[in-house]
Amino acid sequence: MATINRDDLLELGFEDSEGPVLSDNFDYIVIRYYIHKDKPWIGIEEHYPKNDGNQVDPSHVTSAAINYGTKKGKIVYNKEEVNAFLSSEGNIPFKKQS
Numbered sequence: 001m002a003t004i005n006r007d008d009l010l011e012l013g014f015e016d017s018e019g020p021v022l023s024d025n026f027d028y029i030v031i032r033y034y035i036h037k038d039k040p041w042i043g044i045e046e047h048y049p050k051n052d053g054n055q056v057d058p059s060h061v062t063s064a065a066i067n068y069g070t071k072k073g074k075i076v077y078n079k080e081e082v083n084a085f086l087s088s089e090g091n092i093p094f095k096k097q098s
Contacts, residue, residue: 003046044063063076
C-alpha cells in the first residue's frame with residue numbers, strides 16, 4: 001500500500017480530492033486524485049486494480065505522482081517523495097527553456 005495522507009497533500013498545495021474515475025483504457029480505477037493549486041499539470045492519483053472487485057481493499061491502493069504535461073509518473077510512498085517530485089517535475093511542461 002502506498003497512500004499519502006490527505007492533510008499532507010493539502011499542506012503541499014494540492015486541491016482537495018476528486019474521484020473516482022473509471023476508464024476502459026487502464027487496468028486500474030483512480031479512486032481519488034489531487035491537482036496542485038499552483039502547478040495544475042501535477043497530480044496525485046490513488047489507483048486500485050479493477051480486477052480486485054467492488055470492495056476496495058486499502059492494502060491494494062497505490063499513490064502515484066503524475067506530470068500530466070509530460071506523461072511521467074512515479075509511485076510515491078510519503079510526503080517527502082511527493083515534495084521531491086514537485087521539485088523535479090515542477091517546471092511548466094512544453095515551456096521553451098532559454
